[in-house]
Amino acid sequence: MFTVYVYVLDTLADWELGHVTSELNTGRFFSKAAPRVSIKTVSYSKEPIHTMGGLTVVPDCLIDEIAVSDTSVLLLPGANTWNDPKHGAILAKASELLSAGGTVCAICGATAALAGAGLLDNRPHTSNGLGFLEMFTSGYKGTSFYVDEQSVADGNLITAGSTGGLAWAKQIIKRLGVFEVDTLEAWYEYFSTGKPEYFYALMQTLPSSNSAQQ
Known part of the structure; x- marks a missing residue:
């Protein structure tokens, strides 16, 4: 069984998660042999967050409750608030998950957050453009690993730009082997x-x- 943790934060870009969460939650196109998938929203507090589309989301659990396991999947959506220091805890957890064989999936602004934490320095990745990472991330050292594609999978790290939600979803679904x-x-x-x-x-x-x- 996979547990998919969706990190929620204010100004979350709703559309970037739509394809992947709907398919993993419903299982409507899963194969007969697909493992079970559980989806939980997670954040730095239990206070409601407000998405870019005006939706209110109450987190299911806190960052400390994320199981560090190779069956854990962390989805990091884009948002305009990633530069807030309070998100440092989820970036530390992302690093733990990558080391433990868990899967970390970041899109749009979340890729800049990973880059700022040094998690993209030595792995193939993408974002909204190389210039985006260079502009919004101090100390970014991964330029030689940047790939100009909508979504890039490097083992248990999957990244995408803001227009790559569908390609990102495809690579996540492929990684989990549920289709x-x-x-x-x-x-x-x-x-x-x-x-x-x-x-x-x-x-x-x-x-x-x-x-x-x-």
Whole structure:
């Protein structure tokens, strides 16, 4: 079983999490052999946070409650408030998780936070652009590892820029192994192109019990 911890903070960019959390939570396209996935919101306090889209989220748990394990997954969304020192605790936890074999996934502004913590200095990664990291991160030393793609996976570290939410979701789902390979490809093609042939291809890849629920 995987536990997916979604870090929530004020001004969280709602749209960046939509694809990955909806699929991991519903399991609607999971393979029959997929492991169970539990999703929890986590933050530095139990106080409600307010997303960029105006939603209010009450965290399920605190940072200290994150299990440091190879079955733990940490999602770090973009936000305009990552430079607040109170987020240092989740960056320290991200470092622990990476060392323990857990999976850390950062998108948009969260990549700058990881860069500022030195976690991108020696691993392939991406962001909103190399200039973005250089502009907003003091001491960033990972320029030679920067990859100009929407999303980049380097083992248990997955990063993306603000427009890479779908590609990011694909790489996270692949990492967890909860979709069949052909299901994941059809799913990605459908949501990236909108072409109906990929929807039908997606349905055809599913176990009959899943297909009947769509």
